[in-house]
Amino acid sequence: MLLENFTAAVPGHRCWVHILDNDTVSVNGTGILSQDAVLRISIPLDSNLRPEKCHRFLHPQWHLLHLNGTFPNMSELDTEACVNGWVYDQSSFSSTIVTEWDLVCEFQLLNSVSKFLFMAGTLVGSIIYGHLSDRWLMESARWLIITNKPEDGLKELRKAAHRNGKKDVGDTLTLEVLTSTMQEELEAARTKHTVCDLFRTPNLRKRICLLSFVRLITGDDAENFNHDLQPSFLFMA
Structure with missing residues (x-):
């Protein structure tokens, strides 16, 4: 998500102009006109008097070379x-x-579509893998005991002990021993928690704040992230 701020960055851009960007035929190559002049007759200016990013003049506006710093109403000129x-x-x-x-x-808009597809994939993946994780947890002894299935949990523990070569554990591992050992976890499982519990202890509160800050940064829009980083852009050499 953080990488997208760079891979999907929107750099400064303008329309390709034949008389400025064509390597074979260019009035700029003759030295007659400067790049400023060629750009002025080729691309209209926006409200901030900067070259438009999405439009260019339909034909070179040669009369703009003689305005001496004054700018006509660009909306009256033919653009494409x-x-x-x-x-x-x-x-x-x-x-x-x-x-x-x-x-x-x-x-x-397609840039936003790519971000939407990424977030949609993250959502679907979280649901699928979260469900698969719960299926795996249901087979564990801890899960069975916490969900009020101590007998099944005890069987799973005895199977695990047998596979690990601890065959004599079956006599000492009883339901009473298991219940007393996991008493603290059983009590924690019965306790109802709220969002406020995330901020009760100093360490947990610090981690939640840091994670929230990082999530806010990585979820920032790439275009807004790069808006202030874009230099003033007019030409490409």
């Missing part, structure tokens, strides 16, 4: 989705499932 894919910032993460499968913009 990132039909040719995205360019990702690799300064923090060289590769994640988001960059491998382009789980951004209109496909961002």
